[in-house]
Amino acid sequence: MTEQVRSKQARRKALLARLARVEGQVRAIRRMIETGESCEAVAQQLAASRTAMSKAFCEMMACAIEHEIDIDGSLGEPAQQKLSELTRLLTRYG
Numbered sequence: 001m002t003e004q005v006r007s008k009q010a011r012r013k014a015l016l017a018r019l020a021r022v023e024g025q026v027r028a029i030r031r032m033i034e035t036g037e038s039c040e041a042v043a044q045q046l047a048a049s050r051t052a053m054s055k056a057f058c059e060m061m062a063c064a065i066e067h068e069i070d071i072d073g074s075l076g077e078p079a080q081q082k083l084s085e086l087t088r089l090l091t092r093y094g
Helices: 003-034 039-069 077-093
Strands: none
Touching: 003 039, 039 077
C-alpha cells in the first residue's frame, strides 16, 4: 500500500470521525432545545457545530483539489509536497 493511499484512508477516517462528532453535537442541541436550555447556550453549541461543519467542508475541498490536480498520480514529489502543504493550510485555517 502506498503512502498516498494510506494518507487518503487516514483522511477519510478523520473526516468520518469529525462528522460523527458533529452529529452528536446536533443531537445534543436538539435535546437542549427540548429541555428549554437558554438561547445563549444553544447559540454557543450551534456556533461550535457550524465551525465543525466548515472544517469538514474545507477538508473535503482540500481532498478534491489534490485529486483534481494529481488525478493520474503523475505530479512530481516537489510539486506534490507543495500541494499537500497548501491543502494542509486550507484545512487548518479555512
